[in-house]
Amino acid sequence: MAKKILVAVDESKNSMKAVNYVAKAMQPTAIVVLFSVIPDPTSACGLDSPSLTPIFKDNIQTFCAIEETKKDRVKAFMEKAKKVLVKAGFPSKNVDIKIRKKKSGIARDILKEAQQVKYDTLVVGRRGLSGIKEFLFGSVSNKVVQLAKKVSVIVVD
Numbered sequence: 001m002a003k004k005i006l007v008a009v010d011e012s013k014n015s016m017k018a019v020n021y022v023a024k025a026m027q028p029t030a031i032v033v034l035f036s037v038i039p040d041p042t043s044a045c046g047l048d049s050p051s052l053t054p055i056f057k058d059n060i061q062t063f064c065a066i067e068e069t070k071k072d073r074v075k076a077f078m079e080k081a082k083k084v085l086v087k088a089g090f091p092s093k094n095v096d097i098k099i100r101k102k103k104s105g106i107a108r109d110i111l112k113e114a115q116q117v118k119y120d121t122l123v124v125g126r127r128g129l130s131g132i133k134e135f136l137f138g139s140v141s142n143k144v145v146q147l148a149k150k151v152s153v154i155v156v157d
Helices: 013-025 041-045 054-058 060-087 106-117 131-137 140-147
Strands: 004-008 031-038 095-101 121-125 152-156
Touching: 004 013, 004 106, 013 060, 013 121, 013 152, 031 060, 031 106, 060 095, 095 106, 106 121, 106 140, 121 140, 140 152
Parallel strands: 004 031, 004 121, 031 095, 121 152
Antiparallel strands: none
């Protein structure tokens, strides 16, 4: 029985499928953390080098505003996901939200969180990539499964 569950989410339908899986299949006594890794907008917005295109430099404020909007959308998605879990019987105090800036890569950052906090179960939705795109680029869920150590991984399709 899972006692500490890390649910890796973005704002996709498959992430919500992973949340719904946890709501239906896991004991509501478990501690659940909804976890999202997002790019650091300040690192992208702080770029200033001669190699940047003039169009990017001229529109950097717009680019940074888009990144902040994405962070707000992810947070809103996570609040909605928390409501799903609470409605399924998980106490609100047992459901937490964590948003981290990307450091070494989304999959690696998810696994680092899982290892540092010692979650016993990691739940992730399978991204809906086509076979060719998945072969060429891989997916976060595939990388998580391949690199996971000392944590059970559930991939929800």
